[in-house]
């Protein structure tokens with residue numbers, strides 16, 4: 287049935303702060319955020335925006351643009367780490383968009399674990415499509431997040447936005463089917479978490495989060511290669527006469543290598559992390575396959591994988607030798623993160639949107655290796671294939687540039703004031719957030735009020 291991603295819609299606030307301005311304001315060495323983290327601009331929410339309003343905007347715009355009948359949706363899953371309520375899901379807020387249709391038979395709730403929620407939501411949606419419970423309707427996956435940090439080194443790695451995706455049969459972008467194409471790594475760790483109920487700021491150990499992210503890549507990529515080889519080389523599969531890439535299975539050993547994928551895209555908290563990720567993939571191949579690479583000191587092989595995750599010599603050596611392939615296979619997916627910052631659960635799918643913006647029709651037939659990471663840790667690596675031209679997604683993604691061009695640049699002073707106000711008012715009841723129509727998109731949903739009972743009321747601009 288080729289279940290997969292049929293269409294995508296990205297929404298981000300109208301305001302942004304420039305990373306270059308922020309460098310000056312934060313009094314850090316010039317270039318630290320723009321060259322060091324590879325970030326250009328950062329989206330952030332106004333006081334009258336939250337994860338619900340962002341999600342409403344992404345989903346509502348998707349419905350309007352595609353004229354998708356809400357009655358044709360049987361599952362709606364949300365991925366987030368920016369919940370505004372410990373009980374009521376964001377999904378239930380989105381049900382207001384079904385009211386006119388009278389369709390209340392819509393499965394799914396929120397998926398929560400740091401930046402992994404949208405991937406969990408996508409897997410849930412696809413599992414439903416492949417299950418006996420599937421009723422022939424579409425699923426929709428919405429990622430929605432606000433990434434804001436307290437003052438300090440993590441602040442420039444913030445961001446904000448929501449993505450809504452239609453999932454269903456005969457999709458242009460499909461997940462390669464079967465256990466040979468997905469590997470995961472889950473563990474109990476404390477790199478990034480949100481224990482303060484009255485704050486939107488996470489507790490984060492930045493350096494540890496980078497090391498654990500690389501550890502998750504090591505496990506997922508090694509696991510992915512093992513699973514691929516196992517699934518593609520077992521006698522059992524030979525008997526089933528499975529077809530791979532239109533070529534009948536042979537008894538010859540078949541291993542995964544990077545030439546089998548056109549692009550690799552990664553969860554991107556900031557784009558320098560993606561550079562580190564690709565270098566790590568290259569390191570893994572060199573280590574696992576006993577490759578000899580010019581410029582790589584064979585002495586490094588004496589170190590165990592886990593010892594090299596914080597080793598700058600190893601990182602620099604592999605960044606160096608992977609520069610060209612990074613340009614070809616990875617860099618094209620950086621655009622949305624550079625412009626909007628970390629979308630948390632939406633980050634990986636923002637990277638996919640960036641790739642579609644860059645490739646347009648040329649993305650047809652391409653394969654994309656995906657790595658999803660959520661602190662804590664939840665992570666997966668899987669493979670997408672663009673089976674046919676994603677015409678609607680291309681149209682939607684191409685329009686994003688117009689939105690980016692029409693944003694309002696805000697000073698770091700005003701940005702800081704807005705984040706301070708958010709923290710101060712977060713738990714207030716009887717609260718009417720301030721707002722200025724100049725800084726809101728026309729027709730956008732916004733938080734009008736938190737009433738005396740703590741109920742959040744949304745309206746359209």
Ligand code: ACO
Pocket residue numbers: 315316317318319321322323401439440441442443478490491492493495496499554555556558559661
């Ligand atoms: N010009 C150019 N580059 C510079 C300059 C300069 N003037 N100054 C510093 N740099 C470079 C550094 O060399 C470094 O690059 P490198 O890693 O390629 O060497 C980069 O800028 C960042 O500098 P650091 O000193 O490492 O930055 P710092 O430690 O202050 O903060 C960090 C970085 C830890 C990522 C912080 O922003 C953070 O905690 N972010 C949140 C955590 C996070 O996003 N983790 C990622 C995975 S978890 C998740 O997705 C939320």
